Amino acid sequence: MAAAAAESRYNMDKTALFKITYGLYLAAVEYEGERCGCIINTASQATDTPCRILVTMQKRNHTTELVMRKKSMTVSALAISCPTEVIRHFGFQSGRDTDKFADTAYRTDGEGNPYIAEHVTAYYSCRVMQSIDLDTHMLFICDVEEAENLSAEAALTYGDYRAAKNGRVSEMPVESEKKTVKKYVCPICHYVYDGDIPFEDLPDSYVCPICKQPKSIFQMIEE
DSSP: OHHHHHHHHHTOOGGGGGGSOOBOEEEEEEETTEEEEEEESOEEEEETTTTEEEEEEETTOHHHHHHHHHSEEEEEEEBTTOOHHHHHHHHSSOTTTOOTTTTSOOEEOTTSOEEOOTTEEEEEEEEEEEEEEOSSEEEEEEEEEEEEEOOSSOBOBHHHHHHHHTOOOOOSOOOSSOOOOEEEEOTTTOOBOOOSSOGGGSOTTOBOTTTOOBGGGOEEEEO
């Protein structure tokens, strides 16, 4: 029985996990005068009464550290029209090095935590009721204390984001034979690297811009 279980795990097709849907959210917090926010892709409603959501964040994120101290945060569902620049601004740089809200218009919830109203379809003010250590991530079980619809737009999904990033039209002539394209995927959040620099040439210090996992865990897939 143990051998069968081990074999099943060894043969697991992790690309099947790509079928699980994700959104894109901005999690933000203010703690002792410091504002910080990051892009996350895992937030879901757990119960209606009490109104409770689950939020998963990478442990190495500075935002996560501040949330663990303050025990509250805002979570904003990005709108489908949200520009890539907004995602890059909050997701591709560290709050340890820069105040991401310095040049960004924002509001605050009752706890003083910031959230942006533009490019967002709804926001939630969350009080952390319980934290669970998931090794690389923290799972926060939160009571929603405030919630507001900010636009009638649909929420942005990670699939929408990937489609927009990969939607470049090639100017090369179409060849009769289909070429195999190599792509590199983060197995944690399913981010697909699509930069101008070949993945192999990226420095070893490169991390996933969404979940901050190291370059070494990326997996190559062929399409």
